[in-house]
Amino acid sequence: MTTYKLLVLPGDGIGPEVMAEVEKIAAFLTYEGFVKFEVEKGLVGGSAYDVHRCAISEDDMERAQAADAVLLAAVGGPKWDNVPYELRPEAGLLRLRKDMQLFANLRPAICYPALADASSLKREVVDGLDLMIVRELTGGVYFGEPKQIIDLGNGQKRAIDTQVYDTYEIERIGRIAFELARKRRNKVTSSEKRNVMKSGVLWHEVISALHVREFPDVQLEHQLADALGMQLVRRPKQFDVIVTDNLFGDMLSDVASMLTGSLGMLPSASLGERNATTGARKALYEPVHGSAPDIAGKGIANPIAMISSLGMALRYSFNMDDLADRLDRSIARVLEKGLRTADIAGGATKTISTSEMGDAILEEL
Amino acid sequence: MTTYKLLVLPGDGIGPEVMAEVEKIAAFLTYEGFVKFEVEKGLVGGSAYDVHRCAISEDDMERAQAADAVLLAAVGGPKWDNVPYELRPEAGLLRLRKDMQLFANLRPAICYPALADASSLKREVVDGLDLMIVRELTGGVYFGEPKQIIDLGNGQKRAIDTQVYDTYEIERIGRIAFELARKRRNKVTSSEKRNVMKSGVLWHEVISALHVREFPDVQLEHQLADALGMQLVRRPKQFDVIVTDNLFGDMLSDVASMLTGSLGMLPSASLGERNATTGARKALYEPVHGSAPDIAGKGIANPIAMISSLGMALRYSFNMDDLADRLDRSIARVLEKGLRTADIAGGATKTISTSEMGDAILEEL
Ligand SMILES: CC(C)[C@H](C(=O)O)[C@@H](O)C(=O)O
Numbered sequence: 001m002t003t004y005k006l007l008v009l010p011g012d013g014i015g016p017e018v019m020a021e022v023e024k025i026a027a028f029l030t031y032e033g034f035v036k037f038e039v040e041k042g043l044v045g046g047s048a049y050d051v052h053r054c055a056i057s058e059d060d061m062e063r064a065q066a067a068d069a070v071l072l073a074a075v076g077g078p079k080w081d082n083v084p085y086e087l088r089p090e091a092g093l094l095r096l097r098k099d100m101q102l103f104a105n106l107r108p109a110i111c112y113p114a115l116a117d118a119s120s121l122k123r124e125v126v127d128g129l130d131l132m133i134v135r136e137l138t139g140g141v142y143f144g145e146p147k148q149i150i151d152l153g154n155g156q157k158r159a160i161d162t163q164v165y166d167t168y169e170i171e172r173i174g175r176i177a178f179e180l181a182r183k184r185r186n187k188v189t190s191s192e193k194r195n196v197m198k199s200g201v202l203w204h205e206v207i208s209a210l211h212v213r214e215f216p217d218v219q220l221e222h223q224l225a226d227a228l229g230m231q232l233v234r235r236p237k238q239f240d241v242i243v244t245d246n247l248f249g250d251m252l253s254d255v256a257s258m259l260t261g262s263l264g265m266l267p268s269a270s271l272g273e274r275n276a277t278t279g280a281r282k283a284l285y286e287p288v289h290g291s292a293p294d295i296a297g298k299g300i301a302n303p304i305a306m307i308s309s310l311g312m313a314l315r316y317s318f319n320m321d322d323l324a325d326r327l328d329r330s331i332a333r334v335l336e337k338g339l340r341t342a343d344i345a346g347g348a349t350k351t352i353s354t355s356e357m358g359d360a361i362l363e364e365l
Numbered sequence: 366m367t368t369y370k371l372l373v374l375p376g377d378g379i380g381p382e383v384m385a386e387v388e389k390i391a392a393f394l395t396y397e398g399f400v401k402f403e404v405e406k407g408l409v410g411g412s413a414y415d416v417h418r419c420a421i422s423e424d425d426m427e428r429a430q431a432a433d434a435v436l437l438a439a440v441g442g443p444k445w446d447n448v449p450y451e452l453r454p455e456a457g458l459l460r461l462r463k464d465m466q467l468f469a470n471l472r473p474a475i476c477y478p479a480l481a482d483a484s485s486l487k488r489e490v491v492d493g494l495d496l497m498i499v500r501e502l503t504g505g506v507y508f509g510e511p512k513q514i515i516d517l518g519n520g521q522k523r524a525i526d527t528q529v530y531d532t533y534e535i536e537r538i539g540r541i542a543f544e545l546a547r548k549r550r551n552k553v554t555s556s557e558k559r560n561v562m563k564s565g566v567l568w569h570e571v572i573s574a575l576h577v578r579e580f581p582d583v584q585l586e587h588q589l590a591d592a593l594g595m596q597l598v599r600r601p602k603q604f605d606v607i608v609t610d611n612l613f614g615d616m617l618s619d620v621a622s623m624l625t626g627s628l629g630m631l632p633s634a635s636l637g638e639r640n641a642t643t644g645a646r647k648a649l650y651e652p653v654h655g656s657a658p659d660i661a662g663k664g665i666a667n668p669i670a671m672i673s674s675l676g677m678a679l680r681y682s683f684n685m686d687d688l689a690d691r692l693d694r695s696i697a698r699v700l701e702k703g704l705r706t707a708d709i710a711g712g713a714t715k716t717i718s719t720s721e722m723g724d725a726i727l728e729e730l
């Protein structure tokens with residue numbers, strides 16, 4: 001049996017708490033012989049800054065590059081609000097994405113039937129929701145240059161950010177979206193603001209051409225990003241796969257995540273290109289939620305998004321769909337039993353702690 | 366009594382239909398002696414392109430600059446999908462905003478109690494919602510240069526958009542937000558992505574300094590734009606005034622509009638700087654909704670957003686708060702009576718046409 005190297009980066013805030021539950025589950029899967037994980041641990045974000053005075057050390061970057069998969073919990077918090085811009089916690093996450101060339105960010109938004117009532121939306125609007133946002137992750141305004149603040153004198157400054165997209169960047173993320181759609185409900189919605197942005201014009205053009213050339217069997221529609229934000233709130237079940245740029249993907253996936261009742265439920269995968277010979281790809285898995293500094297250290301955070309991110313690793317890095325399905329079913333069953341962390345309790349049920357939730361899922365497994 | 370010059374730009378799609386109802390109401394108000402309007406008409410968007418081969422003629426631009434207020438319905442539609450980028454319908458709207466220097470876009474999201482059930486959100490989440498998005502409208506990625514597509518050869522192109530903000534631009538939009546908050550519930554939420562964008566860093570810095578210097582009595586909080594999108598869906602009633610940049614404002618106001626049950630209900634005002642001596646300001650009023658080409662010409666569009674935009678003109682251009690209140694109350698009463706256009710019918714009630722809705726509001730007045 002192949003040994004897989006996992007690099008575990010708990011990060012800040014509730015990160016270490018939710019990651020502890022994943023470590024339990026990874027150890028169990030190894031112990032039971034389902035898979036063989038070799039787990040290393042590193043620092044990222046504020047916790048790396050506190051030790052190394054940078055958002056991720058060169059050492060940990062090397063280990064991330066060498067790992068079969070990286071699991072990251074969350075970074076950031078008010079403690080580091082005043083560290084220099086280049087050293088802020090988010091810089092560690094952005095460097096991982098950029099240097100590992102993880103251009104494809106997959107963000108499923110699934111509404112567990114047991115949780116449909118926890119949503120602020122009406123049950124019938126979100127019940128059974130299952131969409132996938134495919135977000136471009138290494139380009140756009142996140143990394144384009146110039147990105148600077150210039151002092152103009154007279155107390156005036158000028159801030160500049162640059163959105164840049166090349167044809168090949170749009171093509172490769174489009175390909176991921178179309179391929180995913182083929183395994184799902186065969187529909188892709190591509191989103192930009194071509195009525196205002198030149199990158200939107202190019203995005204629309206490249207996705208349309210790719211569709212005709214390589215994926216004519218998949219249904220393609222285009223929606224402007226503002227209209228898509230609206231439709232996500234109005235009638236989210238119309239969507240299957242949504243493909244969009246880095247910044248729109250950031251916004252839209254957060255809106256989509258809220259439809260499901262709890263951000264604490266949602267995993268994500270960030271993938272690089274496949275190695276042409278080995279078929280392996282660099283990958284990082286992280287929950288969609290943040291570091292939630294307000295509840296850190298209390299043992300009440302929901303570990304499901306983090307555990308579910310391990311599930312995505314099984315699926316997208318290790319080709320173990322069966323085991324991933326089994327993990328997902330265990331989560332669903334725990335929820336059906338009425339077990340809830342505080343964030344998804346909806347006032348009603350008795351709540352359980354982070355580690356009790358981890359244990360309950362382990363037991364189902 | 367002062368005569369006010371209104372320039373009316375019906376635009377495309379359902380534009381002419383909903384504008385006709387506003388013209389009825391403007392004529393009635395003049396006839397009854399509430400106010401004296403002199404109404405001129407112009408072309409914008411696709412309808413201007415069809416006649417003048419441009420998205421707005423120089424003539425109409427001059428009339429817009431000379432008007433006391435401009436009313437615009439909506440622009441765009443598939444008919445003009447293939448006109449050159451610089452002549453597309455949206456270019457007319459963007460030129461009006463830019464050349465008239467309408468930097469402040471006010472987008473209220475109000476949930477009429479009679480319509481709370483039309484929302485995809487639970488009644489208790491949106492009932493009584495009353496928030497105001499203040500969107501910067503003449504800067505950011507909409508107008509920053511370079512904005513271009515470069516041919517790199519080898520079938521590769523590169524698209525570039527540039528987000529630019531200067532201190533003074535952030536200060537003046539911030540001032541509008543704080544002043545509005547003082548007349549409302551005294552709270553401002555400022556939103557950007559300072560963890561990723563330099564313009565977000567400057568935005569945060571300028572708004573914070575302005576707060577300390579000129580508005581220490583107003584409560585200020587900051588939320589990252591992605592988190593704000595989430596909170597709008599989760600707990601929208603926590604907000605009073607939200608201030609944000611051009612692109613985030615575009616996205617977030619569309620999401621906010623969906624909370625209220627119908628986009629067909631929501632007006633907006635785009636305002637310029639006040640003239641220091643006369644106190645007058647340039648202004649354009651338009652619904653948040655688009656040109657809805659799919660239902661154009663059928664007489665079923667909801668004219669309330671457009672009529673309500675006239676209400677905002679009474680309030681923000683002509684200082685006639687009483688008359689504006691009266692118009693708003695008439696709209697509310699018509700809704701309480703159960704009269705509905707198709708978009709807000711929710712399946713249940715018998716629906717009425719665009720002009721029947723206009724007449725019903727006129728009758729209440
Ligand atoms: C933490 C932040 C830099 C990050 C982003 O903006 O991409 C986060 O919001 C996300 O969506 O993963």
Ligand SMILES: CC(C)[C@H](C(=O)O)[C@@H](O)C(=O)O
Pocket residue numbers: 195196226455458615
């Ligand atoms: C039509 C389009 C250019 C416009 C915008 O993006 O500003 C619209 O979406 C709006 O919000 O007024």
